Amino acid sequence: MVLDRAFxxxxxxxxxxxxxxKVLRRADGRSGRIVETEAYCGPTDPAAHSWRGRxxxxxxxxxxxxxxxxxxxxxxxxxxxxxxxxxxxGVAVLLRALAPLDGLAAMRAARPTCRGxxxxxxxxxRLCQAMGIDRAQDGIDLVGGAGxxxxxxxxxxxxxxPVVTPRVGITRAVDEPWRWxxxxxxxxxxx
Numbered sequence: 001m002v003l004d005r006a007f008x009x010x011x012x013x014x015x016x017x018x019x020x021x022k023v024l025r026r027a028d029g030r031s032g033r034i035v036e037t038e039a040y041c042g043p044t045d046p047a048a049h050s051w052r053g054r055x056x057x058x059x060x061x062x063x064x065x066x067x068x069x070x071x072x073x074x075x076x077x078x079x080x081x082x083x084x085x086x087x088x089x090g091v092a093v094l095l096r097a098l099a100p101l102d103g104l105a106a107m108r109a110a111r112p113t114c115r116g117x118x119x120x121x122x123x124x125x126r127l128c129q130a131m132g133i134d135r136a137q138d139g140i141d142l143v144g145g146a147g148x149x150x151x152x153x154x155x156x157x158x159x160x161x162p163v164v165t166p167r168v169g170i171t172r173a174v175d176e177p178w179r180w181x182x183x184x185x186x187x188x189x190x191x
Contacts (some may be wrong), residue, residue, distance in 0.1 A: 002150045005143050008065035012039035012084040016093045017180040019082070019151070020158040024098060027148040030106050030131055032098025032121050033156070036181040036188045038167045040081070042090035046172040050090030062090045066143035070133060077125030078134045082142055082151065096124050099187040123189040159183055
């Protein structure tokens with residue numbers, strides 16, 4: 001079942017752990033179970049792209065919940081975030097890692113230098129490479145599916161006790177415990 005807009009219309013610190021064990025699907029058959037997430041909380045969060053307000057780069061983050069915000073980072077990597085909260089709020093959840101499920105041949109073709117399947121979607125940039133996510137997907141609607149991607153609930157519940165840590169790879173608000181991952185999951189980007 002595709003997650004509905006109401007699922008995303010909540011605080012990203014609630015949505016992020018609830019996204020664990022949901023499945024990111026691409027219309028071409030690629031899919032992976034979400035095993036690691038981070039919340040970004042808009043104007044109250046100096047690590048969020050939306051902290052200083054709306055720009056051309058982060059405009060999607062201010063859109064309706066359920067859109068996919070895709071951005072380029074470090075001059076070489078794409079990252080993707082389902083938009084959360086209310087329209088205009090500027091909050092989202094970074095998808096940090098997937099456990100690949102289907103379409104592994106296409107994922108391997110998209111990441112030809114990957115050493116093993118464990119590393120196909122282990123980290124936000126690798127996840128985007130393997131799933132074929134780039135600027136073209138910025139602003140697509142995960143709920144309506146018009147952009148070829150959706151997040152679905154296949155009946156596997158989020159872990160009862162996810163691991164909670166500070167976010168990684170940021171320089172501001174580094175102590176906020178807004179990163180969640182599935183315990184014991186080998187596809188997590190960093191322990």
